[in-house]
Amino acid sequence: MHTDYRFLAPDNKKQSRSCSCATPQAIGNLTNINHTPELELLFSPKLKHMAVLKILEYPDPRLRKKAAVVEAVDNAIKKLVEDMLETMYQAPGIGLAANQVNVQKRVIVIDISETRDNPLVLINPELITSGQDVKGEEGCLSVPGYFEPVTRKDRVLVKALDEQGSKIELNADGLLAVCIQHENDHLEGKLFVDYLSSLKRSRIRRKIHKTPQGGH
Ligand SMILES: [Zn+2]
Numbered sequence: 001m002h003t004d005y006r007f008l009a010p011d012n013k014k015q016s017r018s019c020s021c022a023t024p025q026a027i028g029n030l031t032n033i034n035h036t037p038e039l040e041l042l043f044s045p046k047l048k049h050m051a052v053l054k055i056l057e058y059p060d061p062r063l064r065k066k067a068a069v070v071e072a073v074d075n076a077i078k079k080l081v082e083d084m085l086e087t088m089y090q091a092p093g094i095g096l097a098a099n100q101v102n103v104q105k106r107v108i109v110i111d112i113s114e115t116r117d118n119p120l121v122l123i124n125p126e127l128i129t130s131g132q133d134v135k136g137e138e139g140c141l142s143v144p145g146y147f148e149p150v151t152r153k154d155r156v157l158v159k160a161l162d163e164q165g166s167k168i169e170l171n172a173d174g175l176l177a178v179c180i181q182h183e184n185d186h187l188e189g190k191l192f193v194d195y196l197s198s199l200k201r202s203r204i205r206r207k208i209h210k211t212p213q214g215g216h
Contacts, residue, residue, distance in 0.1 A: 073165030097186030
């Protein structure tokens with residue numbers, strides 16, 4: 001499987017702009033979750049009620065559905081957030097939108113920390129992008145195994161609710177800004193492959209059809 005270490009290599013100038021809601025197995029080699037203390041903590045007994053959800057894969061038409069506004073951050077939404085976090089950590093990925101697990105609600109989870117213990121939950125996010133256009137490699141848990149350059153803005157102001165239903169406001173740049181934009185696109189039914197040429201997109205679609213990946 002393709003491994004992309006660029007966005008973790010601090011000495012590589014290209015890396016800081018790379019984003020992916022899929023992770024290159026780079027983040028701590030989390031594929032081997034049973035041997036990772038941090039993740040054993042995450043899967044401790046008190047969290048056993050959490051569930052790993054099935055991630056839809058491109059070109060599944062359900063990924064194209066627009067997500068609806070969350071009316072109330074109730075127990076069902078809190079459970080969804082917990083399940084999405086577990087799904088993202090196990091995948092492993094650095095971001096996941098509810099559409100990817102076939103729930104059409106405006107909920108995003110992100111964790112770009114190397115220690116995998118700093119989750120960010122954005123419910124009903126509203127984005128204002130600014131700054132420069134930057135090009136970086138992106139991947140997606142719904143397009144497993146593919147990393148392609150996408151141009152995004154390098155700064156974003158996001159207003160949202162957190163997992164408790166409290167209003168939050170966040171200024172992000174770099175990798176986090178790119179990830180927020182990537183995940184927010186999912187809520188609109190948009191995928192990173194939409195930024196690619198139709199030739200490249202159909203090539204990816206053909207290859208995904210031929211070789212099922214991702215273990216889902
Ligand atoms: Zn994605």
